[in-house]
Amino acid sequence: MENEKLEILRKSMKQLGIAAYIVPSSDTHKSEYISEYWKTRAWLTGFNGSAGTAVVTQNHAGLWTDSRYFILALQQLEKPFELHKLATRNPEYIEWLLEELSSGDVVGIDDQLFSVAEFEHLDASLQKRGIVVQTVGDLTAPIWKNRPPQLNGKAFIHPIEFAIIPRSVKIQQLRTYLSQQNYSHILLTSLDEIAWLLNLRGNDIAYNPLVTSFCLVNRERTQFFVEPGKISSKVLHDLEKDQIERMPYDSVSNVLSHLAEKDCLVVDKNSLNRRLFAQIPKACRIVFEPSVVQKFKAIKNEKQLSKYREAQLFDGVAMCRFLCWLQSEIKQRPISEVEAGEMATHFRGLQPNFMGISFEPISAYQKNAASPHYSPSKENPCYLKPDGVYLIDSGGQYLGGTTDITRTVALGPVTREQKIDFTLVLKGHIRLAMSKFPKGTKGINLDALSRLDLWQRGKDFGHGTGHGIGYFLNVHEGPHGFSQAAQNVALVPFEPGMFVTNEPGYYLEGSYGIRTENVMVCQPDPHSLQGDFLIFETVSYCPLDKDLMDISLLADVEIEWINAYHQKVFELVSSYMNPGELAWLKDSTSPIKKHH
């Protein structure tokens, strides 16, 4: 028997008359990161990357994932699962189904794991060829032994000295929007939007301080649907002061089913799951719109920005200590990738207001860094040596903000090619960091700035240049971002107060990977008289490795930028360093000069 899980699944598919069953990577809130309980696709296929969809028929078991995960998927996939390489971000398994199935065939899904938008697309595509989509619930539930339980951590208040804006003010902002738009209700389905609105945080998903819940707001009421056990009496008391009504999590479908004909509900079709949608009476008017809370949440005010700069300083201190430790320790002994990642976490843990890491560190030596989303292995450890380049992409959750920073450093001698590529990536990073642009400019207009120097040498990298980042929330958040693709995030204009990462890279498979990432905040250009131009302020504070720079490739303005950045890092970080660290910092931030 090749694969028992698959055999049982196929049996129940046969009983139900289902030709294909789709297992997406999703929870019922369409979260980017999901809890262990929802990792059905990983359990079924063996592949544990964050993105991928499995499709099972009687004679095929396939896993569709994107280029970030091709190497990992080939290593992890259990037989007989086969890898289908996604060429685009589209759900290409639909095209496969169209080719494999016949008119009248039935495709089974668990509709609570599909957003309304995903379901509509799947259904419309298959309908064209007479293929039927049918809701059959979770067929894996009876098979999955030892399924991890749903987490039931306690929710806690995000203190107002960090949240800055009281939840009552946020709710009022939402109600003003409802009345301006003539909507009666808004249903929030994305967990980070609810956490933001209620100034509440939790522990339901690793690295993401979220509380599994729904929230329905109308002109008078705020209904918060959550497992009662997650809400302590202290938190409940605090919520009730602002007239938040705590309701059982599961009661949301019943409440939605009682919406009246005169009601007009606005909801985001990319995060509302299909099962919940089906509860809403047809008579009630439903408006699908990207959630307005995404934008409210993305624009941080001045007070939040100073808390954020402080969190970034704490994070920069930890990163400096870590890099100083690494570059000295590596001369003494080999260090495993896992240990290096853990040490980065260790130094973060010493910092004030630290609440945990914001994602598992990508700690990757030489060729391992060629996978942008590499995950170091404990079982087959790879050891860093005093030679070549090492990449660490890591971040923390602080009460005053979420951080995300990548540094690529020389651990010893590096090649001429490595220096050139590091410098090309750095030039792109700097061009984007220095850019000034009119209001209305979107990420898709600016993304190429970080690529021009690579492109001139026929090189490129296969991911977007940057993403929005939360404020003690998700490490990835919308609505904005840098990308070449005409996807939603890249089509949202930048506004003052938006945080965004700047992380170009270069990946040479089998050899090495390079990435340089700082967080920036969009600001009004102080020199713009009409206030119609914007700039970015870099708010990550950690040296860029001068040993990897080919100074002859740098323009004078780029050298000035590097020196000014390093001077700022030194000014901010130096007072937190011990004597050994201070010497390292001084050396790492001393000015570079062009040899004429």
Added chain:
Amino acid sequence: MENEKLEILRKSMKQLGIAAYIVPSSDTHKSEYISEYWKTRAWLTGFNGSAGTAVVTQNHAGLWTDSRYFILALQQLEKPFELHKLATRNPEYIEWLLEELSSGDVVGIDDQLFSVAEFEHLDASLQKRGIVVQTVGDLTAPIWKNRPPQLNGKAFIHPIEFAIIPRSVKIQQLRTYLSQQNYSHILLTSLDEIAWLLNLRGNDIAYNPLVTSFCLVNRERTQFFVEPGKISSKVLHDLEKDQIERMPYDSVSNVLSHLAEKDCLVVDKNSLNRRLFAQIPKACRIVFEPSVVQKFKAIKNEKQLSKYREAQLFDGVAMCRFLCWLQSEIKQRPISEVEAGEMATHFRGLQPNFMGISFEPISAYQKNAASPHYSPSKENPCYLKPDGVYLIDSGGQYLGGTTDITRTVALGPVTREQKIDFTLVLKGHIRLAMSKFPKGTKGINLDALSRLDLWQRGKDFGHGTGHGIGYFLNVHEGPHGFSQAAQNVALVPFEPGMFVTNEPGYYLEGSYGIRTENVMVCQPDPHSLQGDFLIFETVSYCPLDKDLMDISLLADVEIEWINAYHQKVFELVSSYMNPGELAWLKDSTSPIKKHH
């Protein structure tokens, strides 16, 4: 009586029970440029810009147009028409209608002047508030005395030595597409697509060598709907050799009304008019897709490209002669903007294979050039003097291609600001011209390259950086182009063989305007080993005015680009110059140097 036309129109609106009547700028093929016969909006309002929509109610007469035309509209609009300034490219008059009208009100339109897409958007928007769209035909027809007749010029064959690809091959290409996609018919509604397919040109619209017609292609037949008088027996004979069936123009609606249930028609909803759409039986399957011919047409092959380079050389010779004449003549006497434009046309007229100009020259002195779409006035002539800057944007129709070129030149002393702005625009032009980018890159990704230097000084320009351009066809053609906006043209990836203009500018209202425009063709990068990178080759040949360059602002690579470009212009153009012109050319193309 303030406005007789309006009074009569309002009377018939009253009789029909119509609260508002919309007069768009359109013919029945949604052509960008329209013949005099269709210029109803211009006749009604007095405003003759190419873009604008009039809306008339009983107590308001409004004209909506975009920023290119604000100044012109204010000068030309007849009372009581009021200008509504468009903030976006959206039809904002719909929002106005939503505010002004009440539920149950009727909006009248002539449905042959609305594309299916426009109609759907209008109807859906107004329906939300219970406002009804009603087809009432052309209410202006009975009022419009002395309406210009429909042009009935003869169609002529685009000789195969210029067309290069026989129509039979193009039709076969289309049929392959139909069978690949499982469509039975394609209806071509855009006049330039039909002209391309049939290797036919005409004279129905000024500057656009088009034949008013429709064309329906299925797996066996090609039906060409055109006024019989336009087709000479010689042309007819040629068409019949390729089994093209000439049908009366008006019979297209009858033929469409007989499509069968088993048929599947593909058509472009942005150019099919609503009246024609209404003729198609509901039972027939209709697929709306951007016309595939747009893409076929946009990608020119190597033989077409050499013809195009030759046409550009002819055009460059004319432009050099013109600029040489202008810069010498202006020292003797004032020259009117109109005369200067006519002289550019005169020099083009001396060139081989010249078939007419491709648009009315924009001949603009100093502050007049601050309107990107300025049209010089014969009634109130403006005279060029040996002082300041002059802009001329002009082009020709040649058997081997359509040209479009803009030069801004010093006629005498210029200000420091004018030199700086010219140089910033030039730097943007060069950065785009030198760019190298991976396959898949779109205009929206590259548009900013031409703006970075302006942006750094808080400046910008209000139009896209460039458009596709036809091959002895329309001066503007899709599907690609450079723009900051997420409009269709900017989201189409560049492919080798696509022509595109590169025309950044800077406009200082009340002072001066600057634009530098060349045509480029997308090419595979010869240094790209995997063939996965593309570049642009500049194919317009005329000097850039060195007197307007602030060399201190130019980078070394930019100076190298300018010198190489000028050397190429000299090599190509010089043998066509008379001795006086040769001296001018030599001087105009001599290398520039940086003073260190």
